[in-house]
């Protein structure tokens with residue numbers, strides 16, 4: 001029970017200094033943002049980090065991370081984040097729990113709009129990550145939070161002894177299926193391809209779990225019914241045959257949508273909205289660096305997000321020195 | 325019972341309290357040991373809730389503690405809805421900062437931050453938001469349903485509690501959904517955080533920024549925010 005009372009996060013009291021020009025403003029408090037904070041602190045940069053929801057980003061909801069080096073027995077997302085955060089604060093970066101609403105560059109200075117006012121900075125490390133892509137059915141809005149969920153760790157407990165569907169075939173989907181299998185009576189994974197994208201070791205864990213079954217080569221069409229979720233109508237991608245799975249909940253893990261609206265039109269993006277950078281994490285706007293899941297990159301993991309951030313912070317340091 | 329707080333966490337909190345606490349704070353906890361209100365979930369969690377309240381109270385001379393067991397008179401005075409109600413009280417509160425169910429996991433930080441705010445009698449909400457919160461004159465009850473494993477939930481709980489501290493007409497209530505399945509069912513809670521305003525006049529899912537949260541409250545009481 002003791003893990004229930006360890007300290008995750010205590011909001012530090014830091015008024016934003018609106019007269020200051022910060023060396024860097026880090027936007028996003030996931031693994032990338034926190035790593036940038038650690039490095040910025042060690043470079044003695046005057047840095048400020050803004051996080052809109054909760055320190056930790058996507059990884060905070062992961063029950064067990066088994067591929068981050070240094071933790072041979074795995075570590076939970078919230079524990080790992082607690083360590084990241086401690087390290088970031090130790091080196092002096094200030095962390096504020098509020099969202100950034102607008103970014104503008106006038107001359108050499110960035111203006112970052114928050115509910116505390118307009119913060120000025122020489123550079124920006126953009127680490128806003130990604131959000132889960134929405135379930136593409138007409139009933140998404142109606143049932144979001146009422147049976148359609150994007151966070152198995154948060155919501156699994158509401159489906160004790162029930163039947164749920166998980167849509168998706170990647171690591172997140174199979175992680176979700178395993179988490180849900182601890183509560184639900186039955187978990188059905190719906191995936192549009194014949195092959196799962198997830199790591200083999202996760203596939204094996206799911207295949208050998210009696211509660212988990214698969215509907216492969218199916219896509220979701222509708223979430224039924226009137227008042228609460230009672231079923232998921234799916235369509236076979238080849239035969240176009242329809243059928244209805246009787247489920248009480250639908251968990252969605254079909255990929256990510258980058259949080260990049262803030263810099264739309266400012267920087268170059270790929271067709272899905274991920275920000276293009278060079279190997280120094282520079283974007284088209286000088287002084288604006290993009291890192292982690294928000295970036296157009298071949299792999300979206302904690303370790304790659306951290307790597308990006310280390311590079312960006314070190315580039316910021318050089319950039320600041322060059323400003324004279 | 326074994327101690328719940330690890331030595332180094334206890335030290336951290338002690339330091340934090342020493343640095344930040346100003347006025348006195350009282351943690352008021354209601355427990356029932358029998359009767360129809362007690363669910364098997366309460367039975368499971370109540371001992372831990374009681375223990376953590378005691379351990380936190382030990383960490384600063386400025387924190388006082390009242391534990392009422394089967395005290396139905398007091399329960400009336402506090403207008404509690406069910407067992408396992410914890411009130412964070414200070415100079416500026418009005419029995420309006422409440423936790424139903426155990427403040428554990430991610431919510432443990434909410435508890436600590438609440439104690440700091442209540443002790444200082446002020447929040448760090450941006451000034452314009454404070455002004456708009458203080459303008460509300462009708463009585464508002466905000467329920468925030470959470471689970472201890474939800475990292476996005478403290479933001480919603482804290483916003484509700486901060487609003488409550490800024491305005492005695494507002495009551496901010498955390499509800500631990502696992503511990504109160506019937507309550508959760510009543511409001512169709514299938515995902516957290518879920519916020520219910522004035523028994524369903526307004527509701528939303530997810531952690532909203534303070535200004536959007538406030539707008540939802542204004543909407544629920546039928547006032548347009550300008």
Ligand SMILES: Cc1cc2nc3c(=O)[nH]c(=O)nc-3n(C[C@H](O)[C@H](O)[C@H](O)COP(=O)(O)OP(=O)(O)OC[C@H]3O[C@@H](n4cnc5c(N)ncnc54)[C@H](O)[C@@H]3O)c2cc1C
Nearest residue numbers: 028030031032052057058100128129130292293300301302
């Ligand atoms: C369930 C799950 C399991 C996973 N398991 C693993 C694993 O085992 N191993 C692994 O390596 N990776 C795993 N990943 C992937 C990993 O979580 C991501 O690659 C990583 O979190 C990316 O970090 P990031 O900092 O770039 O972005 P994110 O983690 O997405 O963090 C971005 C942060 O920015 C904030 N933000 C967004 N917009 C704003 C704004 N306008 N203002 C302020 N803040 C803002 C967001 O709230 C968020 O906290 C998993 C992901 C999920 C969802």
